[in-house]
Amino acid sequence: MTPASSSALDELVAALPEGAVLLDPDVTAGYRQDWAADPTAGRPAAVVRATCTEDIQTVMRWATAHRVPVVPRGAGSGLSGGSSAVDGCIVVSTERMRQITIDPVARVAVTQPGLMNAEVKKAAAEHGLWYPPDPSSFEICSIGGNAATNAGGLCCVKYGVTTDYVLGLRVVLADGTAVSLGGPLLKDVAGLSLTKLFVGSEGTLGIITEITLRLIPAQPPASTVVASFDSVQEAADAVLAITSNMRPAMLEFMDHASINAVEDSVRMGLNRKAHALLLAQSDAPGAAGVLEIETIVQACENNGATEVFATDDQAEGDAFAAARRAVFPAVLAMGSLLLEDVGVPMRALPQLVTGVEAIADDLDVLICTVAHAGDGNTHPLIVFDPADPDMYERAQIAFGRVMDLAIALGGTITGEHGVGRLKRDWLPSQLGEDVMALNRKVKDALDPLGILNPGAVIAVKEGSLD
Amino acid sequence: MTPASSSALDELVAALPEGAVLLDPDVTAGYRQDWAADPTAGRPAAVVRATCTEDIQTVMRWATAHRVPVVPRGAGSGLSGGSSAVDGCIVVSTERMRQITIDPVARVAVTQPGLMNAEVKKAAAEHGLWYPPDPSSFEICSIGGNAATNAGGLCCVKYGVTTDYVLGLRVVLADGTAVSLGGPLLKDVAGLSLTKLFVGSEGTLGIITEITLRLIPAQPPASTVVASFDSVQEAADAVLAITSNMRPAMLEFMDHASINAVEDSVRMGLNRKAHALLLAQSDAPGAAGVLEIETIVQACENNGATEVFATDDQAEGDAFAAARRAVFPAVLAMGSLLLEDVGVPMRALPQLVTGVEAIADDLDVLICTVAHAGDGNTHPLIVFDPADPDMYERAQIAFGRVMDLAIALGGTITGEHGVGRLKRDWLPSQLGEDVMALNRKVKDALDPLGILNPGAVIAVKEGSLD
Numbered sequence: 001m002t003p004a005s006s007s008a009l010d011e012l013v014a015a016l017p018e019g020a021v022l023l024d025p026d027v028t029a030g031y032r033q034d035w036a037a038d039p040t041a042g043r044p045a046a047v048v049r050a051t052c053t054e055d056i057q058t059v060m061r062w063a064t065a066h067r068v069p070v071v072p073r074g075a076g077s078g079l080s081g082g083s084s085a086v087d088g089c090i091v092v093s094t095e096r097m098r099q100i101t102i103d104p105v106a107r108v109a110v111t112q113p114g115l116m117n118a119e120v121k122k123a124a125a126e127h128g129l130w131y132p133p134d135p136s137s138f139e140i141c142s143i144g145g146n147a148a149t150n151a152g153g154l155c156c157v158k159y160g161v162t163t164d165y166v167l168g169l170r171v172v173l174a175d176g177t178a179v180s181l182g183g184p185l186l187k188d189v190a191g192l193s194l195t196k197l198f199v200g201s202e203g204t205l206g207i208i209t210e211i212t213l214r215l216i217p218a219q220p221p222a223s224t225v226v227a228s229f230d231s232v233q234e235a236a237d238a239v240l241a242i243t244s245n246m247r248p249a250m251l252e253f254m255d256h257a258s259i260n261a262v263e264d265s266v267r268m269g270l271n272r273k274a275h276a277l278l279l280a281q282s283d284a285p286g287a288a289g290v291l292e293i294e295t296i297v298q299a300c301e302n303n304g305a306t307e308v309f310a311t312d313d314q315a316e317g318d319a320f321a322a323a324r325r326a327v328f329p330a331v332l333a334m335g336s337l338l339l340e341d342v343g344v345p346m347r348a349l350p351q352l353v354t355g356v357e358a359i360a361d362d363l364d365v366l367i368c369t370v371a372h373a374g375d376g377n378t379h380p381l382i383v384f385d386p387a388d389p390d391m392y393e394r395a396q397i398a399f400g401r402v403m404d405l406a407i408a409l410g411g412t413i414t415g416e417h418g419v420g421r422l423k424r425d426w427l428p429s430q431l432g433e434d435v436m437a438l439n440r441k442v443k444d445a446l447d448p449l450g451i452l453n454p455g456a457v458i459a460v461k462e463g464s465l466d
Numbered sequence: 467m468t469p470a471s472s473s474a475l476d477e478l479v480a481a482l483p484e485g486a487v488l489l490d491p492d493v494t495a496g497y498r499q500d501w502a503a504d505p506t507a508g509r510p511a512a513v514v515r516a517t518c519t520e521d522i523q524t525v526m527r528w529a530t531a532h533r534v535p536v537v538p539r540g541a542g543s544g545l546s547g548g549s550s551a552v553d554g555c556i557v558v559s560t561e562r563m564r565q566i567t568i569d570p571v572a573r574v575a576v577t578q579p580g581l582m583n584a585e586v587k588k589a590a591a592e593h594g595l596w597y598p599p600d601p602s603s604f605e606i607c608s609i610g611g612n613a614a615t616n617a618g619g620l621c622c623v624k625y626g627v628t629t630d631y632v633l634g635l636r637v638v639l640a641d642g643t644a645v646s647l648g649g650p651l652l653k654d655v656a657g658l659s660l661t662k663l664f665v666g667s668e669g670t671l672g673i674i675t676e677i678t679l680r681l682i683p684a685q686p687p688a689s690t691v692v693a694s695f696d697s698v699q700e701a702a703d704a705v706l707a708i709t710s711n712m713r714p715a716m717l718e719f720m721d722h723a724s725i726n727a728v729e730d731s732v733r734m735g736l737n738r739k740a741h742a743l744l745l746a747q748s749d750a751p752g753a754a755g756v757l758e759i760e761t762i763v764q765a766c767e768n769n770g771a772t773e774v775f776a777t778d779d780q781a782e783g784d785a786f787a788a789a790r791r792a793v794f795p796a797v798l799a800m801g802s803l804l805l806e807d808v809g810v811p812m813r814a815l816p817q818l819v820t821g822v823e824a825i826a827d828d829l830d831v832l833i834c835t836v837a838h839a840g841d842g843n844t845h846p847l848i849v850f851d852p853a854d855p856d857m858y859e860r861a862q863i864a865f866g867r868v869m870d871l872a873i874a875l876g877g878t879i880t881g882e883h884g885v886g887r888l889k890r891d892w893l894p895s896q897l898g899e900d901v902m903a904l905n906r907k908v909k910d911a912l913d914p915l916g917i918l919n920p921g922a923v924i925a926v927k928e929g930s931l932d
Contacts, residue, residue, distance in 0.1 A: 105710045106812045152653045161653055163662065164630050179900050184811045186841040187618045187627055187881035189666050190889075190896050191905050191923065196629065196662035200655050217713050220754070244571045247683050286752035288686070345650045346572045375652040376572075415653035423656075430656050434645045438912075439657050445911035446904075457657065 003088020004045035004068045012046065012090070015058050022047040031091045034078035036339070038421050042087030044071070051096045053170060053178050053209040059092055060207070061176030069454045072203035074113060074145030077137050079339045080420025082149060082202045086455050092207060094144045102127050102215070108167060108184045109213040113144020117151075120213070129215040132159035135416070136325045147211050150200030152416030154321065155219075157374030158249045158283075161416065163199040168212030171198050173205075174447040184212055197442070202418050203453040205446045222249055222283040223293050224317030227300035227308045228274035232357065234304040235276035236350035239373045241299035242280065243346055246292050250281035251374030252324045253353075258368040258381075261330040268323040271307055278305075278373065279320050327370045331381045334366075338382040338399040344411030346376050355405045356380045363394045363401075377415035400426070419457045427457070469554020470511035470534045478512065478556070481524050488513040497557045500544035502805070504887050508553035510537070515559045519636060519644050519675040525558055526673070527642030535920045538669035540579060540611030543603050545805045546886025548615060548668045552921050558673060560610045568593050568681070574633060574650045575679040579610020583617075586679070595681040598625035601882070602791045613677050616666030618882030620787065621685075623840035624715045624749075627882065629665040634678030637664050639671075640913040650678055663908070668884050669919040671912045688715055688749040689759050690783030693766035693774045694740035698823065700770040701742035702816035705839045707765035708746065709812055712758050716747035717840030718790045719819075724834040724847075727796040734789040737773055744771075744839065745786050793836045797847045800832075804848040804865045810877030812842050821871045822846045829860045829867075843881035866892070885923045893923065 004012070013021045022028055023046050033041045045068070050056045063070045069089040076083055085091055097112035100120065104127040111120055117131075117138040124131045134153035135141050141151070147169070152161045168182030182188055182195035198205055229235040235253060242248060254262070254277045259270050270277060278300060282292035293310055300308045311317060331337060344352045353369060356378070360367040371378035380402050384395035403413040403426045413419070413426045428436050436458075443458050444450075470478070479487045488494055489512050499507045511534070516522045529536045535555040542549055551557055563578035566586065570593040577586055583597075583604040590597045600619035601607050607617070613635070618627045634648030648654055648661035664671055695701040701719060708714060720728070720743045725736050736743060744766060748758035759776055766774050777783060797803060810818045819835060822844070826833040837844035846868050850861035869879040869892045879885070879892045894902050902924075909924050910916075 103813075105706055107709065107713070150655045150659065156653060160630065163659065164626065173904070177900050179904055180898075181901065183876065183878075185809050185843075185878055185881065187622060187809050187838070187843045188878040189616045189618075189882060189884055190878045190880050190893060191885065191901065192671070192908055193616065193629065193662050193666045194901070194904060194908070196659050196665075197908075199662075200659045205658070240571055243573065247573070285750065285754040288751040343651050343653050347569075372653070377651075377653045410649065412649075412651055412654040412656045414656050415651065416655060418655055419657065427656055432646075434643050435647065435657065435660070438639070438645055438660060441911045442658055442660070442663075442908065445907045 002067050004066060004090065008066045009046055012062050015062060016048060016055055017051065020048055020050065020055060022049065031073060031093060032085045034076045034081060034083040036079050036081040036420060036422055038081035038084040040421065041084035042089065044085040044091045045088045047091045047093055049093045049096050053172060056092060056172040056207050056209055057176045057178050059090060060172050060174060063090060063451050064175045064449060067449055067451060069451050071453050072148065072207045074142035074148065075116065075140060077141040078145060078149065078420060079341065079417045080414065081422045082418045082420035082456050084421045084455060094142065097209065102129065103184065104129060106184045107215045109215055111143055111211050111213065113142060113208050113211065115143050117141050117143055117146055124215045125218065128218050130218045131165065131213055131215055133162045133165060136328060143211060144208050147199055147208050148201065148203055149418035152372065152377060154250050154252060154372060157251055157372060158247050163196055165214045166195060166199050166211060167214050169195050169198050169208055170210035171206040171208055174449065174452050182212065186214065202420065202457050204443055204457050205452065220283045220285045221314055222281040222317055223289055223310065223312040224320055225280045225293060225296045225300065225308065225310045226320055227278045227305040228271040229276040229305055232276045232353050233350055235278055236353050238278060238300045238303035238305065239349060240346060241303055242296055243374055245299065246295050248280045248296065248374055249283040250279065250321065252279040253371040253373035254324060254327060255369040257366060258327045258331065258370050261334060261368060262323050262326050265330040265333060266323060266326050268319065270323065274306065279324055281317060324370065331368045331383060335383040336386045338395050340380040340382065340399065340402050341414045341417040342402055342406035342411060343377040343415035344406055344409045348409040348411065349373065349376050352378060352406060352409055352411065356402055359398050359401045363398050365391065365394050365398050367398065421455050424457060424459060468533050470532060470556065474532045475512055478528050481528060482514060482521055483517065486514055486516065486521060488515065497539060497559060498551045500542045500547060500549040502545050502547040502886060502888055504547035504550040506887065507550040508555065510551040510557045511554045513557045513559055515562050517562045519638060522558060522638040522673050522675055523642045523644050525556060526638050526640060529556060529917050530641045530915060533915055533917060535917050537919050538614065538673045540608035540614065541582065541606060543607040544611060544615065544886060545807065545883045546880065547888045548884045548886035548922050550887045550921060560608065563675065568595065569650065570595065572650045573681045575681055577609055577677050577679065579608060579674050579677065581609050583607050583609055583612055590681045591684065594684050596684045597631065597679055597681055599628045599631060602794060609677060610674050613665055613674050614667065614669055615884040618838065618843060620716050620718060620838060623717055623838060624713050629662055631680045632661060632665050632677060633680050635661050635664050635674055636676035637672040637674055640915065640918050648678065652680065668886065668923050670909060670923050671918065686749045686751045687780055688747040688783055689755055689776065689778040690786055691746045691759060691762045691766065691774065691776045692786055693744045693771040694737040695742040695771055698742045698819050699816055701744055702819050704744060704766045704769035704771065705815060706812060707769055708762055709840055711765065712761050714746045714762065714840055715749040716745065716787065718745040719837040719839035720790060720793060721835040723832060724793045724797065724836050727800060727834060728789050728792050731796040731799060732789060732792050734785065736789065740772065745790050747783060790836065797834045797849060801849040802852045804850070804861050806846040806848065806865065806868050807880045807883040808868055808872035808877055809843040809881035810872055810875045814875040814877065815839065815842055818844060818872060818875055818877065822868055825864050825867045825871070829864045831857065831860050831864050833864065887921050890923060890925060
């Protein structure tokens with residue numbers, strides 16, 4: 001790979017519609033990083049704001065001819081540096097690709113990648129349908145980015161993750177070929193499962209330009225339980241008691257620091273003294289829902305909850321869910337963040353949560369932990385002052401140790417954010433040599449020049465740019 | 467690839483546990499074909515009945531060294547010839563790999579591939595849990611085969627297909643390397659989505675030796691509606707009216723010939739004069755379920771149903787579902803079968819069903835059609851007398867024309883059975899050149915010698931055995 005030359009860039013500008021290519025370094029600088037604020041992100045030679053599949057084909061044909069790296073970018077809300085630019089690359093932004101159609105008979109949405117997750121949900125809701133996956137960032141993350149990272153969210157404990165809803169994709173490959181994979185059919189086993197291979201590939205195999213999503217009937221009204229605990233261990237035990245008896249529609253965890261960060265910023269009336277808080281929902285209709293709420297309440301009470309509050313008021317439940325979603329911005333207000341996304345098998349959840357506390361103590365760093373507890377996916381948020389180099393170093397060590405702990409517990413370094421750039425160096429330790437080799441074989445088969453999102457997920461081959 | 471030589475076979479026998487290798491041609495002949503009864507199936511040099519991952523690693527290391535083709539085989543219930551042997555190959559049977567463990571806290575099953583689907587369901591049920599995918603053949607098809615074909619079934623319209631439940635796999639690759647992909651976590655996005663790539667790969671990329679399955683809470687009791695129609699078109703219209711308003715737990719279609727075949731064999735009291743029958747279930751609890759059943763009944767009545775019967779009696783509902791499942795054996799009793807598995811987008815369902823009737827008329831062959839109507843997946847069963855060469859030829863033509871019709875309607879040649887050997891020649895026509903090339907790239911990257919299930923799905927390269 002080589003950075004784009006000036007004459008090559010002229011060629012690209014000429015091949016694309018007017019205004020599609022941004023070259024001003026002050027403007028392109030805004031496309032260097034995503035929310036991970038990766039300090040190692042490079043400087044793009046240009047940003048292409050594509051409007052259609054053909055634009056992206058043009059970019060990839062050109063990039064293949066000139067061996068220039070290409071970094072795909074959705075809304076830039078990624079938390080692992082999956083959209084970190086590399087020096088001299090072309091950033092392909094899908095922000096202008098915003099068409100969507102809903103077919104209520106087939107119960108599918110066909111959407112371009114640039115819509116926000118919330119906009120997809122809204123379009124579906126207009127037909128009484130629902131697109132479940134709900135990253136906390138659903139209002140500011142794009143559906144293309146969701147597909148590229150196989151994003152999760154709060155309701156996934158019951159409703160599954162992004163890949164469970166992706167029936168078809170249109171993808172531009174490294175050489176500029178556009179392929180349509182899958183389609184509106186729930187059942188289609190003709191050929192290899194390539195649709196699912198591209199979901200979660202973080203732009204390393206191709207660029208997604210259209211997504212066919214399965215929709216389901218609108219979610220029934222949910223009832224909500226909020227429970228406070230004096231210890232993280234008790235809350236974690238309550239989680240296991242709940243999940244071994246039922247499948248909640250949401251089961252979230254917040255630790256002491258997270259509770260107080262939220263109260264400082266949005267004032268929900270959460271119990272500031274609690275060491276842990278669980279937020280659970282049931283959306284089972286009628287008597288089944290009442291039974292589920294009883295099961296949750298009892299599991300909390302049996303495991304030492306100091307306070308348990310249940311409500312079937314929608315607005316109240318939504319407000320608690322919003323409070324949970326407010327943790328990330330609230331903690332961000334306290335300093336810079338290294339954002340973890342580790343997951344473990346359910347039984348190991350107590351060990352993970354208490355282990356993270358021990359790491360924080362040991363390294364004297366603040367770690368606020370929130371978790372999609374019902375599926376074992378946790379977000380320890382490591383807070384540091386960027387002006388304090390020693391604290392930054394300790395935060396970096398904590399970031400690695402949390403991943404090491406998750407791996408040791410049989411878990412994953414990333415449940416829903418992606419490997420991106422920030423977690424790339426830990427991937428071999430989780431997957432092992434043979435699975436890494438298999439990842440590379442697929443990557444090399446589909447992107448032999450290594451021009452697609454080099455630097456993310458899988459380290460690029462020797463002699464290349466990054 | 468070369469057929470296994472006698473000295474090479476001695477080496478294989480010596481490397482495996484006593485009794486693992488079957489060499490007697492009378493015995494190995496029983497492993498030549500699956501239920502598709504592919505007349506082009508070859509004769510295996512040997513059958514290996516593996517008991518563990520290591521046995522299969524031994525076979526694949528040996529096969530790579532000697533360039534001998536290997537055909538993986540589950541229960542042999544495949545309907546597309548995905549387990550058709552090739553001459554001189556080793557058939558690897560997983561029938562002896564029958565261990566399973568259930569973790570009710572993580573709500574997962576970890577199973578070897580040799581258990582029947584029904585056995586997995588039973589093991590889950592012992593913990594109050596449910597493994598939803600339910601091919602009609604669930605009592606005689608293996609879970610390994612289900613994963614290898616991404617099998618579907620009746621409840622998939624609401625609960626999704628096999629891949630939606632596969633969280634992790636252990637797979638032996640072409641060179642004998644064993645890899646563990648994914649695991650018990652609902653959320654795990656570390657590296658490419660290789661787990662999902664192997665699901666539905668029909669033994670062409672590796673041999674699945676262990677499967678981690680997501681389980682969900684036991685299905686609530688279902689209510690059932692049976693409706694008779696004077697025309698296929700009216701029934702198809704009723705299906706669209708149902709699916710655009712709700713998501714049934716089952717929505718099956720039987721045509722006139724299928725109804726009568728079942729009545730001839732099991733006597734369910736179905737209306738023999740009906741031209742079409744719909745069988746629908748709702749498992750929504752309480753009032754929600756009552757509403758769903760009302761919606762179904764009304765959709766049938768509004769679209770000309772001559773008779774509508776609703777029941778919340780479980781045994782009665784199960785009996786109707788069993789009647790639907792009895793279609794395949796009942797029609798098989800009438801002659802030999804070419805079994806179709808075409809699917810179309812929901813809106814095109816009426817055109818597909820009536821188009822199949824036209825093909826039957828035109829070619830003067832009997833085609834009984836049953837369908838998982840709620841997800842657009844249909845099984846036209848083409849009946850022929852094997853002793854009548856002219857009829858066999860017409861049946862073959864019909865088999866192709868039905869697939870051509872599905873492709874023309876934007877559908878698939880296979881919704882849930884797999885491409886196998888029988889549908890391989892139609893795959894390029896559905897996928898197109900570019901997607902075929904992408905399939906080949908992945909196949910070649912993972913199986914460079916082309917020894918894994920050659921002949922199935924993707925035609926093997928020039929100069930090889932088949």
